[in-house]
Amino acid sequence: MTAMAVPLGWYLGLAAALFVIGLVGVLVRRSLIVMFMSIELMLNSVNLTLVAFSRFHGTLDGQVMAFFVMVVAAAEVTVGLAIIVNLFRLKASSDADDVDVLKA
Amino acid sequence: MTDLASDPTTVDLFALAPELSVVVAALLILLVELALTGERKRYVNLIGLVGVVAALAFTVALWADIGDGARAAFGNAFVVDAYALLFKGLFLSVALFVLLLSYRYFSEFRTYQGEYYVLLLGSFVGMMLMVSARDLVMLFVALELVSIPGFVMAGLRKFDLRSNEGALKFFVMGVLSAAILLFGMSVVYGVTGTTDLAGIAVALETGERLPLLLAAVLFVIVGFGFKISAVPFHFWAPDTYQGSPVPVTAFLSVASKAAGFAGLLQVTFVAFAPLADVWAPVLGVLAILTMSLGNLLALQQTNVVRLLAYSSIAHAGYMLVPFGVATATDAALNSDAFRAVLIYLIAYAVMNSGAFAAVTAVTRSQPSRLVADYAGLGRRSPGLAAALSIFLLSLGGVPPLVGIWAKFFVFSVAVEAGTAFGLVLAAAVVLNTVVAMFYYLAVVRTMWMDEPTVEEPVAPGKALGFAVGGLAVLTVVLFLGIGVFTDVAGVSTLVASG
Numbered sequence: 142m143t144a145m146a147v148p149l150g151w152y153l154g155l156a157a158a159l160f161v162i163g164l165v166g167v168l169v170r171r172s173l174i175v176m177f178m179s180i181e182l183m184l185n186s187v188n189l190t191l192v193a194f195s196r197f198h199g200t201l202d203g204q205v206m207a208f209f210v211m212v213v214a215a216a217e218v219t220v221g222l223a224i225i226v227n228l229f230r231l232k233a234s235s236d237a238d239d240v241d242v243l244k245a
Numbered sequence: 246m247t248d249l250a251s252d253p254t255t256v257d258l259f260a261l262a263p264e265l266s267v268v269v270a271a272l273l274i275l276l277v278e279l280a281l282t283g284e285r286k287r288y289v290n291l292i293g294l295v296g297v298v299a300a301l302a303f304t305v306a307l308w309a310d311i312g313d314g315a316r317a318a319f320g321n322a323f324v325v326d327a328y329a330l331l332f333k334g335l336f337l338s339v340a341l342f343v344l345l346l347s348y349r350y351f352s353e354f355r356t357y358q359g360e361y362y363v364l365l366l367g368s369f370v371g372m373m374l375m376v377s378a379r380d381l382v383m384l385f386v387a388l389e390l391v392s393i394p395g396f397v398m399a400g401l402r403k404f405d406l407r408s409n410e411g412a413l414k415f416f417v418m419g420v421l422s423a424a425i426l427l428f429g430m431s432v433v434y435g436v437t438g439t440t441d442l443a444g445i446a447v448a449l450e451t452g453e454r455l456p457l458l459l460a461a462v463l464f465v466i467v468g469f470g471f472k473i474s475a476v477p478f479h480f481w482a483p484d485t486y487q488g489s490p491v492p493v494t495a496f497l498s499v500a501s502k503a504a505g506f507a508g509l510l511q512v513t514f515v516a517f518a519p520l521a522d523v524w525a526p527v528l529g530v531l532a533i534l535t536m537s538l539g540n541l542l543a544l545q546q547t548n549v550v551r552l553l554a555y556s557s558i559a560h561a562g563y564m565l566v567p568f569g570v571a572t573a574t575d576a577a578l579n580s581d582a583f584r585a586v587l588i589y590l591i592a593y594a595v596m597n598s599g600a601f602a603a604v605t606a607v608t609r610s611q612p613s614r615l616v617a618d619y620a621g622l623g624r625r626s627p628g629l630a631a632a633l634s635i636f637l638l639s640l641g642g643v644p645p646l647v648g649i650w651a652k653f654f655v656f657s658v659a660v661e662a663g664t665a666f667g668l669v670l671a672a673a674v675v676l677n678t679v680v681a682m683f684y685y686l687a688v689v690r691t692m693w694m695d696e697p698t699v700e701e702p703v704a705p706g707k708a709l710g711f712a713v714g715g716l717a718v719l720t721v722v723l724f725l726g727i728g729v730f731t732d733v734a735g736v737s738t739l740v741a742s743g
Contacts, residue, residue, distance in 0.1 A: 153435075160424075160428055163424070164425075167417075167421055173413070173417075176417065180417075180420050180421055180424055183421075183424035183425075183428070184424050184427065186428065187424065187427040187428050187430075187431050190428065190431040190432065190435065191431045191434065191435075193435075194431065194434060194435035197435070198435075198438045200438065202382075202434065202439065202440050203431070203434055203435075205382065206381070206382045206385075206430075206431075206434070206440065209382055209385065209386055210385075210427060213385070213386065213389045213393075213423075216389070216393050217389075217393060217420050217423075220393055220396050220397055221396075221416055221420065223397075224396065224400055224409065224412050224413050224416055225413070227400065227403050227409055228406075228409050228410075228413060231404070231406050231409060232406065237417075240409075240410045240413055240414075241410075242406050242407050242410050243407055243410050243411065243483075243484040243487055243488060
């Protein structure tokens, strides 16, 4: 086990806080861009958890996984922004509440 | 697993051959589509067909090669065994069907054909990787490879606001659930110190049950709950299904959902098997909620695609029942539960694909997709109406069609568990089957009893007609031949080896 200047619990606490802030942001905010940023915040909290655990265990698995998470997050950003931009062209709005054509 | 190559620097290309042939086909499509102009662009579909058929051939060859063993690549993160090959065969068959379904639809729709086929094949590669993944990282990457092209395909009709809205809802729910799934995975890795599924099971067997760990297991289940559109993560499904092009809807409701179930089978029955007493009741309750809510909402639908969307949510509920009775100790019961899910997935793939194929055919002449459009279809196109009746009755669980076997295996494993909760689950399946018959029969009645509003018959075209007819025959034949799948040796190898 590698010596850590900052104890593991602090990293996990920060990561959990980021995750909750992100989750609340997605559920509460109505602007699509802000919802999107909140999701990115959640993904970054995952990266922090992975890297902290990786250092704690002294194995590289977690850091490798963090790279994959970054790559996938980049792919998601590309697709998500494309959808939001296209929606803005059709509707001149990026508010989640304006997207309500489909109803039961 | 001593016979497997565990050196990460050598790659067993034969084990990867099905995936590679689909990838090559996708890249060729991207290249060839640029060279073709106008009407000719639709021929890229054929490249996709060739790639998928080649992948099927490799899958069969691998089946013959491995026997009772397995092949592996990437340091055992990627394993080809009987379970993986059965699913690959299923996915590739669905891919063939979706390509047939797409041919006329996209040659009339004209735009983005090359892009569509590349995305579609990419998503199928993700599914094939998913069933071979025996590592959290691989599982996550495969899951995203299935999802992300799906977001784009759902929004492919980019000038239609409904398509955009469907894509947006799908995207937000998909990315949110991926983030939750990842957080769960990161904690599971932290507690167990490994990302290998079998290794996690070993660590969980002896390890302490931290509350954080139990929460992480539920987070992972939430992530897959979205993919299979289980209540309460189902909101996106009806809207996305309605907004997407119909071939994409067929893809999402059959292949994408089957991939979600495959992933869920791997994490629950392999990695989290020692914690079955934690996740089984949760999934059991989700099963009851999902099937009941899906069926009750389906009763109120007037749009055929939305009706099938809610029906597919209800079917996800039936498929979750065997998860609800799994235990940490009873291997025989787990094996039966596993088999029940597999049989349900196969039956569901056949009959639901058929229903969407028939709907695609009718949508061509009447794009409004209302149940009322099907009035008098029996008089206008008796063949198509008969096929659609077969699919709907099979989804409802009427003998002698394959749907009854799917429900029978789910029901019998719930009873076999012998617990009070198992009996509650079995009763819920029976009650829901009765409720579901109302809306399936309502469509069938509209087709055969009501007066037609328009007279001209529906012309599905060769590719689509072949798909509808073939699937109708398969729905009947599989009722007699379901034994092929129940007896396949090693279908539940995953449970045994995990």
